[in-house]
Amino acid sequence: MVAAINDPVVARWTLRIPYPYRRSDGEATFRRWAQRPRTGAALPLHIVRRSDDALVGGLGLHDIDPEHLRGEVGYWLGPAFRGHGYAREAVRALCRLAHGRIGLNRLEAGVFPGNSASVAVLLANGFRREGRLRENVRKNGRPTDVLLYSRLRDDPWPPLGGPARERAGSAAPAR
Numbered sequence: 615m616v617a618a619i620n621d622p623v624v625a626r627w628t629l630r631i632p633y634p635y636r637r638s639d640g641e642a643t644f645r646r647w648a649q650r651p652r653t654g655a656a657l658p659l660h661i662v663r664r665s666d667d668a669l670v671g672g673l674g675l676h677d678i679d680p681e682h683l684r685g686e687v688g689y690w691l692g693p694a695f696r697g698h699g700y701a702r703e704a705v706r707a708l709c710r711l712a713h714g715r716i717g718l719n720r721l722e723a724g725v726f727p728g729n730s731a732s733v734a735v736l737l738a739n740g741f742r743r744e745g746r747l748r749e750n751v752r753k754n755g756r757p758t759d760v761l762l763y764s765r766l767r768d769d770p771w772p773p774l775g776g777p778a779r780e781r782a783g784s785a786a787p788a789r
Contacts, residue, residue: 616640618669618692625786627729628690629751648766654678657716661691661704670695673704675712675721684720685712689735699774701735707731709739720767726753728749733761740772741765 618636625633632639647658660670671691678685687708689723691701712718723741725732733743741763749757 615643615669615672618671619690621693623693624690627726628688629724629753631676631690649745652753654680659708661689661695661700663695663700670700673701673708674780675708675716675718677682678716678718680717682720683718684722685716685718686711687723689732696731701732702738702774705735705739706771709765718767721765722749727759727761733763736763736765737766738772738774740769742769768779 616635616639618641619631620635622633625631625635647656648662655676655678657678658672659674661670661671663670669692671689673687673689676686676688687705689701689705690707701746709721712721719743723732723736724747725736727746744762744764747762749762750760751758
């Protein structure tokens with residue numbers, strides 16, 4: 615996992631993954647993961663290639679709120695695996711699980727402005743842009759905007775494959 619995640623691009627587009635990512639970071643992550651599923655607040659997973667069990671990346675359902683039937687989707691891919699559809703397929707499977715067996719109605723995903731690859735993954739899975747959360751988080755010590763995307767249980771599923779584009783009327787204006 616350390617080799618797959620130790621990438622400046624992963625650190626750039628995620629909130630809590632540092633670069634360089636060291637073995638001690640991986641050990642701390644596994645300790646946190648070992649505790650979180652027991653609370654029901656998160657479901658951390660790995661993305662593994664079927665053909666050879668290679669670790670492709672990670673994804674998870676975070677901040678699960680059973681009272682309001684919502685959760686947050688997050689994901690990352692190792693450099694060698696980007697652009698092959700792994701994230702689209704994994705996010706779709708996670709959304710189906712979250713909407714189905716877990717019973718959540720609303721899924722959210724926050725994306726840093728400029729991360730067009732992540733936006734394409736979300737759009738390919740029926741997420742819609744709701745708006746821009748101005749200076750919503752601190753990234754590298756600075757207030758940073760986050761683009762908010764969501765999908766509801768009854769939102770239609772776009773075909774898997776083909777290029778994803780933001781549809782007219784589905785994007786909130788950036789402020």
